[in-house]
Amino acid sequence: xxxxxxxxxxxxxxxxxxxxREISPWxxxxxxxxxxxxxxxxPPHVRAANAFPVAGKTYTIRDVFDERxxxxxxxxxxxxxxxxVNEPMRWPQHGNVQSEISFLDTxxxxxxxxxx
Numbered sequence: 001x002x003x004x005x006x007x008x009x010x011x012x013x014x015x016x017x018x019x020x021r022e023i024s025p026w027x028x029x030x031x032x033x034x035x036x037x038x039x040x041x042x043p044p045h046v047r048a049a050n051a052f053p054v055a056g057k058t059y060t061i062r063d064v065f066d067e068r069x070x071x072x073x074x075x076x077x078x079x080x081x082x083x084x085v086n087e088p089m090r091w092p093q094h095g096n097v098q099s100e101i102s103f104l105d106t107x108x109x110x111x112x113x114x115x116x
Contacts, residue, residue, distance in 0.1 A: 030061045031111040049086040049101045059083050078102035
């Protein structure tokens with residue numbers, strides 16, 4: 001059984017949850033290793049989160065999200081991790097919706113692809 005989530009209509013074209021069967025190469029339950037943990041340049045409201053991934057540590061993907069352009073093209077992919085749960089925060093750029101911070105996929109490698 002593949003989990004799916006319906007998002008509020010106003011966010012339908014901007015962010016949607018994906019599963020392994022869809023376009024994302026990432027899947028819920030997949031093991032990933034953090035390869036970049038520099039969050040000093042993140043916006044202040046993002047840096048206010050309690051916990052962030054640490055380079056070299058292994059995490060499990062809990063949710064996958066694709067942010068899309070108005071044309072439907074994937075702009076970036078991010079995910080929530082089983083081992084890190086932050087309190088929801090307000091996102092002014094998305095109409096003050098409350099949501100837990102997600103982490104960009106560019107900060108991770110699939111566990112089997114990681115080379116030390």
